Amino acid sequence: MLYALKIASRYLTASKAQTALLVLGVAVGVFIFIFMSALIGGLAEFILSRTAGDISHITIEAKATDPALLLGRLPGQTLLVQEKSGRAQATLPTALSFLPLIEAVPHVIAVSPQVNGSGTLRRGTQTTPVSVIGVEPGRESDIINLQSYLIEGTSRLTAGTILMGQSQIDDLSLFLGQTVKLEAPGGTVANLTLTGIYKIGTGGQNTRTVYINIATARTLFALPQGVTRIEIKLDDLNNADAIATEISALTGLNAESWTIKAAQLKEALRAQAQTGYFLKTFAMITIIIGVASALLLSTYRRRPEIGIMRAMGASRKFVVFVFVTQGALIGVLGGLSGAGLGYLALLPFPRRDAFHAGTLPIDITQGSYGLAIILTVIGAILASIWPARSAARVDPVTAIGQ
């Protein structure tokens, strides 16, 4: 109704300072909503890229099988203890033939076949246990971006070279270009030249990992064909569960999504998102209470006018419409200005691909601007229903007070 809109906007412009204050209050609520969205979204993005973004999203591994025990029926009870064999490499003998198939699956951006095992690094009298990853040359940075963690040398691996972590170098007092012996559990030894040093800030599991060429790893672990593990990276790690299932079905191999091992991370992210919903809900409630109380005050102040309008033939519906329209206008104005303010305030923060430690990882693209505006308009309309109904119930006789 055009005329109700005219009256509503006239009422809002009649007390400019009051309306401005109300719109500002709504805008602040919207601003908080947007800021929280960008912060929670950016934080999740940051944590994921720093953790799950740098791991294999889908891993195909053979189930480690220990040799079958061939025991005959023995009288009485027999207690048998068998040490889990470090030598018994579980392999995927046919896996390599599936590589083109896996690479063709949508969303797969990298596939890295590996020959992995454990070994001992030896230099002089010093030894240190390491876990060895044998990767194909050219695929070193496909899963973990080794290149980005490199502090010296090259991440490129050729036959006879090794890439080691900073802490191992320190342990063995090694320098770039020196050689080191890597001994496999089977007793095979490889002489390797240190051509690259990496450092992963978060430390932990990666400090014991060394990278070598897959051909070297085959010799070392006596595995002339097949691989022990295939790591797969996706363009969106949130698709991992579905695509892992797809790859399993396609190849018959045991493809496992990163989420299975990273349940705690997912839990933490979910808790964080919930905190965000909580804060955003409070921002909305604040908006609704603010709009409702301001409009309720306005209906009270305008009782005589409402009485006159009713006497002149304005229906209750019309009065409701006037006040709900005021709520909607406040919602639109507050929503737009709050979203604008939010966007401006987020502009100085680095883009999501430029996140680095020490700054708030706020993602301007995750501000949920549209959602914030829509929720605000809906909230403001809902908030105006009660005042509007009370305005419509005004009795013209008592309001005009003759």
Place this chain on the structure above:
Amino acid sequence: MTELLEVRSLVKTFGSGDTETRVLRGLDLTLGTNELAALLGPSGSGKSTLLTILGTLMHPTSGSHTMLGHDLTQATDAELTEFRNLHIGFVFQFHNLLPDFTALENVIFPTAIREGRETAASRARGRELLQRMGLADRVDFPAPKLSGGQKQRVAVARALMNSPQLVLADEPTGNLDRASAVQVMDLIGQINREEGTTFLISTHDEKIAATCRRQIVVGDGLVTG
């Protein structure tokens, strides 16, 4: 003279039990078209109450109320709202104009509410009415900037906007000085002569009442003269 409205055995009581006040006690009244009537009576005699009921802003406790052949005691709130808009104009003593609107916007309100917007035609009629009220130079004045007499003349113009058959005015000159009061009454008399609109005007002022062709006196909840 044809009949415009009729109330029979009109009773209005406020409250109940010990605080029950019987304001109207079986009042009968008939108004015809083209009447100019003053409503007199001591304070508290029920003049405003009667005007409010005639204006369909309040239901009587009992009795009949018909206007233009409609039984208004049976009508719903929505029906009464539309009926008021089309057939009845009001002029009140206080709180008459919408303060956030200009004189012209106030005058055309009854038409705009019916048409859903302000049209060029309604603006033209509003201007013409304001001109007749001697307010041609106050058309776009914000309502609060008008003098008391000007406000009441704007209110009269607004009451006439939808060309109603009946205008109810509750002490329209109560707040005005003699000259302004006479001016407002002259305009009312002129409209009544030219358009045949019936006016029922409550007042305490004998001189104002004397300018009307008919005087209705209420007392003890009945028409006494």
